[in-house]
Amino acid sequence: MKYRRIERFHGLKRPRIRQTWNKYNLYNLQRARMPRIIQKTFFQQKWIAKALTRGYHGEHIKERQWERMFSRRLLSVVNMDPKYMARHDGSEQAAGRGSGLELPLQGRQRAEQGVRPVEVARNGGQRATKTPTPYMQMTYAPMERRLDVAVFRALFASSARQARQFVVHGAVKVNGKKMVYPGYLLNPGDLFQVNIERVMTATGRKKETGKKKMAAAKAASAGGEPAEAEEAEAKAAAEGGEEAAETTREPADEVDEETAKANEAAALKKLLSRAKFIVSSPNQDLSVKRKQAIRALIKDVKTAMARASSKKNSSLQKTGNVVDDLTTLLSQLELSPAEAKEKAEEAEAVAAKEKDEGLPTEEERALLKKAIEEELENPSDPTKPYATPWRPRPYMAPFAFIPRYLEVNQNICAAVYLRHPVARQGQAEVPTPFSPELSQLAFNWYLRRG
């Protein structure tokens, strides 16, 4: 379709600011200058302003459609102070000759400024600020009512066009019902909800595929970092440990409890070293090493738990929750029923003993628990269409803001359109990257007068 063309969408020669989180857009946004319009005629000025602003505000919408949506009535609000309203009925503002009384000359400064009692009550003796209400920045307010734009503003899609696609493809519900029209105008109080998987795909990092993946793996294997060497060692040790455990498990009846316990302690130690590595490495840098470590950790946890459940331990019951299971397991490893009586008698000596035995301390257990919880919440899952564990896509932060007319719950990827965007003194709620002068020219264009 002609009107939804995207040639030179993020052009660098003739840059346009768009509703996307693209890095080209970020570059264009940071170098954007006010166009030179002094020399131009009024018509040309309006034309330029219209072209620039429409390139951002709903460029995927036909001009005719927007012209029908445009409204010259710009909404604004003023905050009323209940304290002031309780003390004054408004007659003080009409006192005297109709615009409030001047204060009797007390301080020199006050006399100079000519502060009225109204202003004294409201601003504690300061002169009322003369910040204007930026009405002109509200030119494109009707656009913010559209469902696709609202989905983009709620940070559920990385561009307005993507948001539009979500709606068209049936991934958006309004008040619990599927809504396939991106041009649906939200009413105050409408709740819209986007498919969580779509949001995670749109806002997450891209999955590494093909060449890049191979290159990353190659780079990882080539770079001989000490941490990696340690990791490899730990892995080898863990494998060795597992093998050892298996060999000991076969003649389970003969092996005394002491040996079994020592094995478990060794396995736990490895688990802990893995967990430490995972927790310590920064989230942004998801290296191959970290991925490997996570996988190994899961595997180890599983084997440790299998071992614990194979042990004749009636008190350990699987809850189905890995974290809970593991913590129960850890507490039981620390305190076997036979040992429990002993430990109750001399608690302090036990702490020292624990240390000698290499059993996990309280902090270490917490660490392990944290690592596992993190992994459960944000798992590495190759079946997902985005890179896992999920991370925000690059260059998202400079575009991350949520206007006040929306209330968003990110956990369920839902938002409520509370009210129409409004202007206040010194503040306009329509997110627009353009200066008030440019917006005013655009507003004048759509007024179609003069």
Next chain:
Amino acid sequence: MPPRIHSQPLLNCVEQTCLGRPSWQAAASQQCSQFSTTASRELNREQRRMWQWLRSEGRQYRNPKPGGGPNYLAGSTNKPFRHNETFRSQPVLSEEARNKIWSAVMEQGLPLKAVSAKYSVDMRRVAAVVRMKEIERSMQASGQPLARPYAKAVLNMLPQTHLVEGEPEHEPINEIHIHSYTMQQLFLPTPESRKFTRADAAKAFGDHILPAEKRIPLPELVGLEKDLVEGLSREEANRRFMHAAAASEQAIADREARKAREEEENKKRVDSARFEFRFENINAEAVGPNGRSRKGVGWRYGVPFHDRKRAEVKIPTKVE
């Protein structure tokens, strides 16, 4: 398209392209060059500049700030757009703040107006928070996955309000729309001795214009302040305020219930085996004096009726 052979020697070309490109691109083009005779296109000046910016100054924007918090252009804390000083990225409610609001409404059973006044959060926002929290809880209960990593990451990039002591208030809660009737200057001669109050001013602008006292979302707060001015104790004034807030909410609920009941009374339901037929009483006078009112039902002579026209866009105007 047939493979294009560049006039320059291939190796030279690869070297040149490597200079102005990020490392992964250079690596990729080198890999390609073994199989393809098509030289990759050189970066033009603008592209070179962009990559240069992305690698130097723009690098800080690639990932969210390690310590959390907004990361807008030019190091601004609340202005994402440099040229627009009037738009600010205002704080959103944090996870704990939402839990606090939900618990105040659902567990303590406070009226919405009281919660709104307590935390200085707009009444509509309070309602929205509770509504979405309920959905979240039901999803959790039914074992549906939540977007926890996404929520964490996004909230980490935004300024937040935690609704704790000593924080600036979240948002103004007693805002009224500026009515278009009140936007023009009005000269009304009155005697200087007359006490010209807000109510008088409203009347001067139009008979149907209400004074500010009646238009604010929380008129009960004015009552609270008046009680305090009159010398009532803080506890007593608060008690009265809570009572008034609960009463006004009850009144709204009653009104809604009555409306629903009346609508239901106006309807006649006939349940057949397959369908439920609903018959509504229609007032023929609803077409208005000239017969063209939008409230009128059905086809009328001389009034365009677009329902069945071809290519007519029928986007719903509301979803209930």
